[in-house]
Amino acid sequence: MCRCRWILALPDDRKQSGQSPRAGFLSRLRAKLNAKAGWLGQDLRDFVPGGRIDEDTLEELEARLVMADVGVSATSRIIAALEKRLVRRELGDVDALRAGLRQTLLDILEPVERPLVPDSSQGPFVVLMVGVNGAGKTTTIGKLARRFLSEGRTVMLAAGDTFRAAAVEQLQAWGERNRVPVIAQQPGADPAAVIFDAYEAARARGIDVLLADTAGRLQNQQGLMDELTKIKRVLARKEPTAPQEIMLVLDAGLGQNALSQAEKFNDALGVTGITVTKLDGSAKGGILLAIADRLAIPVRFIGIGEAAEDMQTFCATEYVDALLDGRTANREGAHS
Numbered sequence: 001m002c003r004c005r006w007i008l009a010l011p012d013d014r015k016q017s018g019q020s021p022r023a024g025f026l027s028r029l030r031a032k033l034n035a036k037a038g039w040l041g042q043d044l045r046d047f048v049p050g051g052r053i054d055e056d057t058l059e060e061l062e063a064r065l066v067m068a069d070v071g072v073s074a075t076s077r078i079i080a081a082l083e084k085r086l087v088r089r090e091l092g093d094v095d096a097l098r099a100g101l102r103q104t105l106l107d108i109l110e111p112v113e114r115p116l117v118p119d120s121s122q123g124p125f126v127v128l129m130v131g132v133n134g135a136g137k138t139t140t141i142g143k144l145a146r147r148f149l150s151e152g153r154t155v156m157l158a159a160g161d162t163f164r165a166a167a168v169e170q171l172q173a174w175g176e177r178n179r180v181p182v183i184a185q186q187p188g189a190d191p192a193a194v195i196f197d198a199y200e201a202a203r204a205r206g207i208d209v210l211l212a213d214t215a216g217r218l219q220n221q222q223g224l225m226d227e228l229t230k231i232k233r234v235l236a237r238k239e240p241t242a243p244q245e246i247m248l249v250l251d252a253g254l255g256q257n258a259l260s261q262a263e264k265f266n267d268a269l270g271v272t273g274i275t276v277t278k279l280d281g282s283a284k285g286g287i288l289l290a291i292a293d294r295l296a297i298p299v300r301f302i303g304i305g306e307a308a309e310d311m312q313t314f315c316a317t318e319y320v321d322a323l324l325d326g327r328t329a330n331r332e333g334a335h336s
Contacts, residue, residue: 133216158198
C-alpha cells in the first residue's frame with residue numbers, strides 16, 4: 001500500500017486552480033512519461049491485432065520494454081511472468097494484459113518503495129549526497145531541506161563540494177532561501193574535514209538533519225570515490241552509524257548508464273537510498289525497474305522538474321499507473 005504524503009506548499013496559482021497538489025504532480029508525471037516514443041500506455045492496443053494476446057504480442061512488448069530503459073534482466077523477468085499468465089489463459093484481452101503487466105511491474109517496484117524517515121534521537125541524521133556531475137545533487141539538497149523543514153525538523157547544510165566553481169555559493173543560496181545554516185570552508189578544503197566540522201556544529205546546535213553535499217564524480221574515478229569512503233570513515237569515528245543515509249542522485253535521462261552508476265557507487269559505499277531526477281527530460285521511466293530488479297536499493301524520491309514541489313516521495317502504485325496510463329496523459333496534454 002502506498003504511504004506517500006504531499007508535504008510541500010504549492011504556488012498560489014495552483015492553490016487557486018482547485019487542483020489538488022498530489023493530483024497535479026501525478027498528472028504531470030503521466031504526461032512526461034508517456035510523451036516518450038516507444039513507451040507502453042499510449043499505444044498498448046496498437047500491437048494487439050483483434051485484441052488477441054499471443055507470443056508475438058509478448059515479443060513486441062519485450063522490445064518496447066528494452067527501448068524504455070527497463071534493461072534485459074528486468075525485461076526478461078517481466079516477460080517470463082506474463083508468459084506464465086498466457087499459458088494459464090489469464091491474458092484473454094488487452095485489459096487482462098494491462099492488468100498482468102501492471103502487477104508484474106508492481107512486484108518489482110513495491111519492495112523499493114521505502115520513504116526516508118530520519119531518526120535524530122541519537123544526534124544529527126546525516127544524509128550524504130553522492131552522484132555524478134549534473135545529476136542534480138545540490139538542487140535535491142535544497143528540495144530536501146524544504147521538505148524536512150515542513151515536517152518540523154531542523155536542518156543544516158554542509159558544503160562538501162569544495163572543488164566545483166560556485167558550488168559553495170549555490171548551496172549557500174539554498175540555505176538562505178530555506179533559512180537554514182550552511183557550514184563551509186575555503187575552496188579546495190578537505191571535504192571530509194568540512195563535513196566533520198558540520199557534524200560537530202549540528203550536534204552542538206541540536207540539529208535534526210545534516211544534508212552534506214559532495215563533489216560530483218564519475219563512477220570510474222577511483223581517487224574521487226576513495227574520497228567518499230574517507231568521509232564515511234571520518235564521520236564513523238564520531239558516530240558509528242553516520243552517515244545514516246547515503247543517497248545517490250541519478251539522472252533518469254542517462255538510461256542504462258544510470259544503472260552502471262548505481263552499481264559502482266553501491267559497491268564503493270553501500271548506497272542506502274536513491275533519488276531519480278529529470279524524469280521530465282528524455283527519460284522513458286524504465287530505468288527505475290532496472291535498478292530495482294538488479295540492486296533492490298530503496299527509491300526515496302523522484303523528480304520531474306526544477307521547482308521544489310516537483311520532487312516527491314516515490315510511490316510504486318502511482319508510478320506504475322503513470323507508466324501505463326498513456327491515454328489519460330494524452331488527453332491532459334491535449335488540453336494543457
